[in-house]
Amino acid sequence: MLQLIGESIGIVFGGFITIYMVLVISFYSVILLLSLLQLRREYKLDKEQAYDEYLNDLYTKPISIIVPAFNEEAGLIQSVRSLLGINYPTYEIIVVNDGSTDDSLNKMIRHYEMKEIKKVIRKQVETKNIKGIYQSRTLPNLYLIDKENGGKADALNVGLNFSHYPYICSLDGDSILERDAFLKVMKPIMLSNEDVIASGGSVRIANGCKISNGHLLEVGLSKHPLVIMQIIEYLRAFLMGRIGLSRHNLLLIVSGAFGVFSKSWVAEAGGYKTTTVGEDMELVVRLHRLIKEKGVKKKIVYVPDPVCWTEVPEETKFLRRQRRRWHRGLFESLWAHRKLAFNPKYGPIGMISFPYFWIVEFFGPIIELSGYIYILCSLFIGGIYLEFAIIIFLLSCLYGSLFSMASVLLEEWSLRKYPKVSHIVKLFLYSMTETLWYRPLTVFWRCEGIWQIIVGEKGWGEMKRKGVSE
Template sequence: MDEIYSKPVSIIVPAYNEEVGIVQSVRSLLSINYPSLEIIVVNDGSTDMTLQKMIEHYDMKEIKKVIRKQVETKRIKTIYQSSIISNLFLIHKENGGKADALNVGPNFSHYPYFCSLDGDSALEPDAFLKVMKPIIDSNEEVIASGGSVRIANGCKIRNGHIIKIGLSEKPLVVMQIIEYLRAFLMGRIGLSRHNLLLIISGAFGVFSKHWVIEAGGYKTDTVGEDMELVVRIHRMVKERGLKKKIVYVPDPVCWTEVPESISILRRQRRRWHRGLFESLWTHRKLTFNFVKGETNWMEYPLSL
């Protein structure tokens, strides 16, 4: 894709105590095939060597920059820019949680679109070319786009890239693989077709910065900040009577590891379902509201 026909994207990577994999994750992002992007690592008050690892490996130098606080966040302590990779930035801030770290993105980023990406996720090199296509082709009608997430357990990973796709021998992981395939390759394709998506995975999603700022950014008092933001944007668009879309693209592949033990899986699912309940309860006025559009009366009760 030629730079003339693409839209620049800022990749926001929230990091808290990620000293083991942060350098490798950033290295993987630097090899992404996309004409114009910047990478912003937000160190959310890590207590380990995450900050030092980034500074040493990428020769980060402190810079002075005024940040327009369009979304509330915890205090930013220091801003760094790599002296060897000009589009790589590091922001050191007080700890405020993942949602607070993500909110630094709209405030600091230089581009009209940003991607929320987990620090331990691995992207296919051409993922952005595919996930940005519906946004570019829609003349700003599409304001958010999500990609498919696949499970990396059992795969061979080198330098943040999937070298060989494999299948885990653990039954719990296999069950989650089937679940992910059903959710991403069946459920979300149909929901996206009718503009009914209520969630874009926090592991990999692109948003219009303007609309995220209009919505007030990610909420820091919920555990399901990714879903709550999407539902809030839907609600805002419907209330204003606008025709905007949030879509899902099955082609982009983001790889992430899933729990291999029942105890960790239980904690994860409790968090997911709590986030789901909080989002649905916060925006409960959308339930069975036939006046405001399809998103309200079809997908909302379905999520219940």
């Protein structure tokens, strides 16, 4: 009797995992189709179209670029140099030193000849205390704020309070921008007559690229397998996931590495939340919520063409910390706004986006890990369990490797950031192996993030930077 019950439970469990994966694959297939349609529509346009008309001050909106920096001395000078060379008429750069314990502050002061200034700041959002404000003697649009350590969100709020312009951009301290990135990411805002209140660009991986003095000279691939798999993962997340969701205003994430926001809307929403490690997603969710509650037609969009190049972890221990932290941040954002889930008051955001992020993004790793365990156990038990295991494994290959391979092809078809055929071939071949080793690793790390939530673990965890610019 007990054996029969056990067999029934095993069959039901295998069936549940199979049905779940079929539903997820179906959803991703729809997202892939939407992304294909959107890219086809966009790239029918003349991609050599000049942006000269947007360089006119009459059309463009001035931007305050906020660069939160905590122990970023390895790449901060080069990142600021990259920003000083962008192709945009009116902007300011606000570097916020968040209590760094390295030489970030002194290097900025020395390199850019900064002097301390006195300035009254309008406090729209509460923040930690400011120790000093500096301005470059030679570059009047470059500011440096030294403050007590309060985390990335608090540093962004300090920049928000200090900023002079109607749009703000959050940019990581280890990032390098392409020269026309701001013209491209601001284009939907300018064309929409301010109906678009936030716009995010693509993030690509700088490891392996040739970067000198803050400028991208040559796109390349790292030799580290972990980095190559992250490149594929980023392509999948941005080119497949975000394009499809953005098309119907369902986007819940604008990457903290590169995103532009209307300052007035961010201030009205209360600024960046300092009690979460996923402040970028939490802000976007709060903005969607504010839009719906005010009953206005505003949009948050993703633009694939403007690219920001950033450094990613090359060591397993740092990548593991990053993925655990990301999953905790995902939960904090979803839980803080849990009343949106399946709530028709919030339209497609409540009925599609939130259920998707709960069921697929947050709980997905638990079900996937269960599937891996089921496959391993079935090898010893055999029988009908083995049949379910084969189906689950094939679905895993479809869900993991096949969609990643499609993302690589999307990259080659649309943006073509990787100039060599050997790059695409290498990415394609690596994507075929994702299900066998990389995805199980990230699934396990995300499940560790869920365990950290259960036990109440806090903090970011140290992230080692070596810098990507020569």
